[in-house]
Amino acid sequence: xxxxxGLAGKVSSTGARGEIARLRAVYDDINADVxxxxxxxxxxDWKAYQSKISTPGLVDExxxxxxxxxxxxxxxxxxxxxxxxxxxxxxxxxxxxxxSEARAVELEAQLAAMESN
Numbered sequence: 001x002x003x004x005x006g007l008a009g010k011v012s013s014t015g016a017r018g019e020i021a022r023l024r025a026v027y028d029d030i031n032a033d034v035x036x037x038x039x040x041x042x043x044x045d046w047k048a049y050q051s052k053i054s055t056p057g058l059v060d061e062x063x064x065x066x067x068x069x070x071x072x073x074x075x076x077x078x079x080x081x082x083x084x085x086x087x088x089x090x091x092x093x094x095x096x097x098x099x100s101e102a103r104a105v106e107l108e109a110q111l112a113a114m115e116s117n
Contacts, residue, residue: 002024007093010097010098012101046059
């Protein structure tokens with residue numbers, strides 16, 4: 001998984017922390033949708049419909065058509081690729097943050113040297 005706390009700890013501005021929080025919320029929403037989409041679908045209660053619909057044969061006709069449908073199952077062939085892209089982007093973001101921190105240290109040292117002169 002993603003170390004969101006560690007990622008947020010590497011940025012110094014509140015705006016950047018806000019963007020990381022927003023990215024995390026979007027990521028969590030997408031994950032929740034994926035989990036929900038993978039849950040099994042409840043069977044249709046045909047008897048309940050037959051008890052409520054008075055038109056003779058209508059429910060049986062719908063049931064027959066429904067059962068004759070051939071709906072292919074979804075195969076996620078791109079998740080691994082998406083994970084690789086995400087991990088690459090997270091790695092690049094961490095590298096950019098590390099470089100920014102190093103540059104900030106350099107600039108603080110230069111500022112301290114200028115103030116001491």
